[in-house]
Amino acid sequence: MADDPAIAFEHVSKSYASGRGESGAAVDDLSLAVQPHEVLVLVGPSGCGKTTTLRMANRLVEPTSGRILLQGEDVTTVDPVGLRRRMGYVIQNVGLFPHRTVAQNVATVPGLVGWDRKRTAARVEELLDLVGLPPDRYARRFPHELSGGERQRVGVARALATDPPVLLMDEPFGAVDPVGRRRLQTEFAKIQRTLGITVMLVTHDIDEAVRMADRVAVLSPGAHIEQLASPLDIVARPATPAVADLVGRGRTARLLALGRLEPADLDPGVQDGTGGTPLQVGAELGDVLSALVGADGPVPVHDDQGRVVGSATPATVVRALDRLTEPEDETHATADVDAPVGTLRT
Structure with a gap:
C-alpha cells in the first residue's frame, strides 16, 4: 500500500547462543519504521546491534522473532536471493569483483535479473555519470586502478543499478580518508535527493549521522532506541544521557552547522x-x-x-x-515506530 513504510521492524529480536550455551540478544524487541524516500541513520556504540539490524532487512541475518516488512511484504516469506536483488547494499570495503571492470561490476545485478545488453549498457553509463565517474575514463578500469573513494562510488552505482526501492548502507564511507569522506557524503546526499530512494544507513560517527540523515535513531546495546528524531533535535535536545554522551563536546559546533x-x-x-x-x-x-x-x-x-x-x-x-x-514537551523526542520523517538535511 502507498501508506506503508518502506521498511518496518515489528518487535524484532535476534539472539545468538554463546559458547557456554547461553543466549544473548543482539537485537531485543526492536520496532522501527523507515519511511519512503527518507534517509534513516542508525548510530550507536560498537556492539549495539545496528549492523545486525541492517542485515536482517535483507536476510543476511535471520531474525529470531518478530516481523520485517519491505513495502508491506514480510521478507521471511520471499526468496532471500530475490529479496537481495531488490535492495541495494553498500558496505565499507565495497566488495567489488577485482577481475571485472568498473562497467562489469556495475552491470552485475542487471545481468542476474535478465536485462539485455543495450539496456544494461545505458544504465551503467547513466550511473557512472551520476556518481561522478565519466564512463569514457572509468568504464574499462579495474578496481585496483581506482582510489578508495572511486571504488566506493562504483559500489554505490552497483547498488543502484536496478532502481531498488531501498538502499542499505553499512559504514559506507568508513574506509575513505576524512576529506574524501566528506565529499562522498555531500555527493551521495545529492544523489539521494535526485532519485528519492529510501536509505537505511549504519554508522558509528555522530557527525556523519547528523550530516546525512532525515532522522537519526540512536541505539544502545540490544538495539534499544534511546532517541529517534531529526538531526537537530538529537544534537540540541538529547533525550537520554546515552544520547548526550554520544553528541559529546562537539555539540555547539554541530548546532552551528545544523x-x-x-x-x-x-x-x-x-x-x-x-x-x-x-x-x-x-x-x-x-x-x-x-x-x-x-x-x-x-x-x-x-x-x-x-x-x-x-x-x-x-x-x-x-x-x-x-x-x-530550549526544552520542548516530553513527547517531542520519544521513539515511535510511526514517527514522521524529520527535518531535511542541511
Missing part, C-alpha cells in the same frame, strides 16, 4: 555597506559566525525579497543557540 538564522534571532537593522557582506534569513549559523569574524560591526540581514530586516551580531548567534536548545 541551525538556521531566524527573524526572532536578529538585532535591529543597519544599513547595507556597514559591517560586511549582507546575510540572508535562513543562513547557516556557522556562516553567520564566519561573517561576523571578518566584519567590523553588525552585519545586515536580508529577507528573500532583499529587504534589510535586521542585523547579526555575536548576541544574535547566542540567541539562536539558546532557541535551538
Whole structure:
C-alpha cells in the first residue's frame, strides 16, 4: 500500500547462543519504521546491534522473532536471493569483483535479473555519470586502478543499478580518508535527493549521522532506541544521557552547522555597506559566525525579497543557540515506530 513504510521492524529480536550455551540478544524487541524516500541513520556504540539490524532487512541475518516488512511484504516469506536483488547494499570495503571492470561490476545485478545488453549498457553509463565517474575514463578500469573513494562510488552505482526501492548502507564511507569522506557524503546526499530512494544507513560517527540523515535513531546495546528524531533535535535536545554522551563536546559546533538564522534571532537593522557582506534569513549559523569574524560591526540581514530586516551580531548567534536548545514537551523526542520523517538535511 502507498501508506506503508518502506521498511518496518515489528518487535524484532535476534539472539545468538554463546559458547557456554547461553543466549544473548543482539537485537531485543526492536520496532522501527523507515519511511519512503527518507534517509534513516542508525548510530550507536560498537556492539549495539545496528549492523545486525541492517542485515536482517535483507536476510543476511535471520531474525529470531518478530516481523520485517519491505513495502508491506514480510521478507521471511520471499526468496532471500530475490529479496537481495531488490535492495541495494553498500558496505565499507565495497566488495567489488577485482577481475571485472568498473562497467562489469556495475552491470552485475542487471545481468542476474535478465536485462539485455543495450539496456544494461545505458544504465551503467547513466550511473557512472551520476556518481561522478565519466564512463569514457572509468568504464574499462579495474578496481585496483581506482582510489578508495572511486571504488566506493562504483559500489554505490552497483547498488543502484536496478532502481531498488531501498538502499542499505553499512559504514559506507568508513574506509575513505576524512576529506574524501566528506565529499562522498555531500555527493551521495545529492544523489539521494535526485532519485528519492529510501536509505537505511549504519554508522558509528555522530557527525556523519547528523550530516546525512532525515532522522537519526540512536541505539544502545540490544538495539534499544534511546532517541529517534531529526538531526537537530538529537544534537540540541538529547533525550537520554546515552544520547548526550554520544553528541559529546562537539555539540555547539554541530548546532552551528545544523541551525538556521531566524527573524526572532536578529538585532535591529543597519544599513547595507556597514559591517560586511549582507546575510540572508535562513543562513547557516556557522556562516553567520564566519561573517561576523571578518566584519567590523553588525552585519545586515536580508529577507528573500532583499529587504534589510535586521542585523547579526555575536548576541544574535547566542540567541539562536539558546532557541535551538530550549526544552520542548516530553513527547517531542520519544521513539515511535510511526514517527514522521524529520527535518531535511542541511
